[in-house]
Amino acid sequence: MSLESPNEVVTKALLRLVDVPGLDRPAALITLDNGFDHRKPNTFGPTGLAGLDAAITDALAAEPAFVAVTGKPYIFSVGADLTGLPLIADRDQALEIGRLGHRVFARLRDSAVPTFAFVNGAAMGGGLELALHCHYRTLSAGAAALALPEVFLGLVPGWGGTQLLPNLIGIAGAAQVVIQNPLMQNKMLKPKQAAELGIADALFEPADFLERSLEWAAGVVRGEVEVTRPEVDREMWDGVLYFARKLLDEKLHGAVPSAYRALDLLALAKDANFGTGTAAEDEALADLIFSPELRSGLYSFDLVQRRAKRPAGAPDKALARPVTKVGVVGAGLMASQLALLFVRRLQVPVVLTDLDQARVDKGVAYVHAEIDKLVGKGRLAEGTAAKLRGLVSGSVDKGVFADADFVIEAVFEDLAVKKQVWAELEKIVPAEAVLATNTSSLSVTAMAADLEHPERVVGFHFFNPVAVLPLLEIVRGERTDEATLATAFAVGKELRKSCVLVADAPAFVVNRLLTRFLGEIFAAVDAGTPPEVADTALDPLGLPMRPLALLQLVGPAVAYHVGGTLHAAFPDRFGVSENLRLIAESGQPLLVDDQVNPEVAKLLAVGDTPLTAEQVRQRALDALAEEARLMLDEGVVAEPQDIDLCMILGAGWPFHLGGITPYLDRTGTSERVTGRRFLPPGIATLPA
Ligand SMILES: NC(=O)c1ccc[n+]([C@@H]2O[C@H](COP(=O)([O-])OP(=O)(O)OC[C@H]3O[C@@H](n4cnc5c(N)ncnc54)[C@H](O)[C@@H]3O)[C@@H](O)[C@H]2O)c1
Incomplete structure (x- = not known):
């Protein structure tokens, strides 16, 4: 089966044999390098993986004292080549891409000759997974970051990450790296943190990183360097995952399937049966590759990576x-x-x-x-x-x-x-x-x-x-x-x-959409919907913040003021909520411990036509579709992608929903409300 991707920028695996003082045989050093500078980092597509496979074969044939993999300046590897993903045609191909990574990387883990990763620079996703397959890891204190960000995009670390990491550093650290860091805090590990977690066995300064790593590896091979690793406590496994799942439920309400798949895989890793674990990773990848969440994640990723860097309409x-x-x-x-x-x-x-x-x-x-x-x-x-x-x-x-x-x-x-x-x-x-x-x-x-x-x-x-x-x-x-x-x-x-x-249109993009959205929530409350029903109505989307928390952050007085400007400009669509006015004038905190402040609740004027959560959600989404369409028709921004970029970067609209306009298209909202889609079908699936 051919997995080749026409867009792949091939990362070569360059082998050289190096003499290391104190060893009677040379070491085989494989350097990953795609031939560009650090701005185009090393990634792995099918051709690159095949090249790595061949380099490992050649390295072992030389009967070296050890095999080590390192990267080009500043970059170890940032993982899978994402441009190939949308081209995967069927489930068999999807399974194969997982298996190929597993098969090649496993050669480093199964090798009878000791294997090392000299992580000289950024290591993300599949890059970090490659390092995890090696028997030992050194890390440069100058490496930009280490991360397994896959769930953020709608995938799982499926080249061994969910199985190897918890068995190396324990389940608590692994859950943090695989789930919490990417999803809730958008965090990556600094080298010191990675070393403290036990991901690296040794940390060296960047100036002489390669020399020190080679010397250290020689010490390990000669049995002179003792490597200590954190003890992996299997007793706490289920408990950690129980709380991780609870946190996901509370924050994202089931909205990110990849995170739940990752949890299941981490649970499976408890038995340290890599055969079962890696097969389950392959299945998870094959499922997720065709999910709308991955398509959305790739669309968002492309906006943030490319469109944000070359803004549409910027002058010379x-x-x-x-x-x-x-x-x-x-x-x-x-x-x-x-x-x-x-x-x-x-x-x-x-x-x-x-x-x-x-x-x-x-x-x-x-x-x-x-x-x-x-x-x-x-x-x-x-x-x-x-x-x-x-x-x-x-x-x-x-x-x-x-x-x-x-x-x-x-x-x-x-x-x-x-x-x-x-x-x-x-x-x-x-x-x-x-x-x-x-x-x-x-x-x-x-x-x-x-x-x-x-x-x-x-x-x-x-x-x-x-x-x-x-x-x-x-x-x-x-x-x-x-x-x-x-x-x-x-x-x-x-x-x-x-x-x-x-x-130059009232409230520009983000504030106009957020105000319209909050306006629908308050219209529901004014009509008699209990505030907690209106506030939780959009939970199934997994937004980073509920409406009232957003209002509290912006400040009710500021929101009321912006609302007034928009009401003056578009009185038909931007109402003036009596309850928002009462809240703004009360000057009291709106929420106490995430609940509506009872003092504030007493002030609210409540109508007698309450809506259900589903009705609130639909009205809010309908309003967003209508407003976004009007903004495009008025020329507030050039294209739907700009609205998406604004909402992702200015309002924390989640990556997994893939921009607000593809989401409204996918749910049928835009066609129902405005008679047409924002983007042609397919555009939100290709990172191009
Ligand atoms: N607060 C937000 O979240 C936010 C976000 C984006 C934009 N803005 C905008 O930024 C602006 C400021 O908002 P803020 O929240 O910082 O308000 P603020 O009340 O904290 O600050 C305004 C400051 O301007 C000073 N000021 C008023 N008239 C002045 C004058 N003639 N000369 C010099 N200083 C004068 C005031 O003394 C005050 O210190 C507003 O236009 C607001 O809409 C606010």
Whole structure:
């Protein structure tokens, strides 16, 4: 059977024999290398696996003292070549791709000659599984990350990962790496953590990693180095998995089938019967390869990997102007986070201003404290931190903006206040300075209307918390010119945000959809649906947060305010909820221990036409389909994929649902509500 994939970038397995001091036979060193630099990491497709198989044969034929596998600079291997997956035609082929990986990797595990993985760089998915098949592992302290992220995409670590990892480091660590890290925390392991968990037997500095690894391996072969491993406690196996399943049920409500498959496989690993375990992995892979969740995961992956890096509609970057000093107007919640981000990523002077000295001082103190925290966590060197602290300053005198070439405002969400800020600043800043607004919902065009140079005003909409959410909606006002837009995109990229170009329409993309969605939840409550029924109605989707928790995070007053802007623009679709107003005005916390605060519940005005959870869910999804369609028809964004990217990166829309528009298509919602799909059938299945 041919498994070849036309898109495979083949990773070669290059064999060389190396003399190692103290051994009378050479070592066979296999280096994985696809011929590109680290930006195109090593992956395994069918041809690459066949090459590895051949290299292992040649290595063993040389009767070496040991066999070791390592990677190209910075990259060990990031796992399976995903481009081949959508081309798999039938179940037999799907089974075969699992078996092929197992068969080739098992040669390292079954070898009579000792085998080592010298994990010099990033090791993910199948790359880490290959290392797990080796008898011993060394790890570079400079490796970017180790992870088994498969369940996040809709797969399982099916080349031995679910069987070998728990039997190496114990079930608790394995459940963390296979389930919790990818699904709930989006986390990867740093080398030190991986070593502490017992994934690596030795950790060496990157400078002389290969030499040290070879020496260490020679010591192991000669019996001079003792390798200690964590004891695997089988007593706790069932208990750990019981709690892992409970956590999955609570957080995702059954929405991610791959995670449940992974749990079943981890359970099977308790008997350490690899024959049974690997056969079950093959079956799981074959099932999941054809699941809508994997297709969705691949679609999301492609958006985040490729579209986010080359934003649709971004102007020629040659037009961008250099930014050498940044002014931040406001020193509140958003402004102080923005000051931190700008100074950290651009490393240019950043100056904050606000209405009084106390607020300015608070903003600057916040930035300093956050820099200290980064140093404490080892994410910033003290030397850099000192430099960054020196670059941040504040003043109540807006005169300090006289030489700023990029000014961003994050003052109160009030058009009159923002217009006044810009009118005042236009007299101070240089003629070419870009004026960016972090408004959540106001018109960029209106804000610029009375300025002498409205063409240099652009929307720069970040999401709270700024350090966590990767999205930046860049808003083109009616008069924003290309140089301003190009500068905004260049700055966004330097800030390491994923930029999406949006038109100047009320509340742009994410806030408009979230407000419409919350509007349906509140309409249900206003009608008499118990808040807990409305709040849990979307649980089967496995969204990262329930609606009321989202509202609490955004702040009921802010949500009410944005709702008001949208109501003014689109009164037919954005109602004003009486209950949301009551909650916003009460100023009380909405949730206590994840439950509706009884004090708040008492305030709610309840109608007499309650809906069922299913009705609430359908109305909310119908509303999203209608709103997304209108946004495309109005040209708020160019394509459905941009809406998906915004919702994934700005609102945490889950990967496993594969973007909001394919989900609405797949469930038939878009056709029922708007008469047509967002994407042609099939588009959400190919990573292209
Ligand atoms: N809070 C969020 O989650 C969020 C997210 C994205 C965007 N935004 C937007 O960011 C902006 C700021 O929101 P925030 O939550 O940081 O508000 P905030 O109330 O925490 O901060 C606003 C700050 O602006 C200052 N200010 C007001 N008028 C000023 C003036 N004329 N000159 C200088 N400073 C002035 C205030 O004193 C205050 O410190 C708003 O436009 C908001 O819509 C907020």
